[in-house]
């Protein structure tokens with residue numbers, strides 16, 4: 001078993017994750033949703049092995065869990081998390097907040113993809129992802145990579161409300177968002193504060209406690225959203241100078257990977273996932289995910305190439321030698337290029 005990391009002095013834990021200090025509290029905190037299963041339990045190795053009191057393991061296998069509480073992602077000292085044999089369809093990007101996580105078991109769930117943020121988890125060297133009904137991979141692109149087409153899920157210019165939220169929830173070089181820095185929280189949500197009310201859910205998810213809960217909607221069933229807002233996203237485009245955030249992404253894409261950067265560097269024996277896992281990427285603007293490469297399934301390009309070949313047109317898609325060949329095709333039609 002992996003021992004606790006040597007430097008137990010990471011960034012100070014956020015105040016609201018204070019319950020992480022004790023071993024029993026997490027079980028109680030998570031109990032509300034884990035209780036639906038027969039044997040939910042949270043176990044810490046700290047008491048057993050006498051390692052750092054900060055280290056924490058959670059085993060929640062075989063519990064019919066369909067949704068995970070956001071509080072789970074603030075347990076920064078979590079090193080082992082097993083969620084195998086559950087009914088999870090979605091892992092939010094906020095899992096990357098578990099910066100000390102070394103072992104993660106998500107086998108035997110209903111996952112179609114994992115968030116790209118998981119590739120940034122530097123200590124995650126043991127990751128069990130199979131079996132899961134991952135999205136099937138497309139044919140490889142020219143570089144041998146598996147990349148989907150880009151799906152534009154927002155307008156070219158983000159709506160003003162989205163832009164306002166991006167500014168309000170940005171935290172450039174600070175721990176606090178602009179919302180926390182400039183406004184008295186929780187925000188008022190009376191009848192004459194309808195703009196706030198409209199964003200109540202988003203604000204309370206992104207900055208817990210920034211808006212008081214809506215009593216009038218308590219108990220009402222929440223309908224399922226295809227792309228739930230789970231927090232503030234950070235665009236992975238390497239061309240951004242500053243951290244570029246979003247609440248709702250403008251585009252999304254998938255890649256398929258056989259290993260993660262952290263697993264690759266840990267030697268060959270643990271370097272593979274045991275198959276191709278679909279990875280979900282989100283961009284803040286149109287074109288932000290172009291850096292992932294050309295889609296292997298981009299049949300339009302192939303079709304264009306084929307048409308260009310047939311018509312003998314030079315669309316700069318072929319190498320110069322092939323262009324010469326197309327000219328020869330043209331001479332076969334009877335035109336004389338020698339004159």
Ligand SMILES: [Zn+2]
Nearest residue numbers: 235284285288
């Ligand atoms: Zn971007």
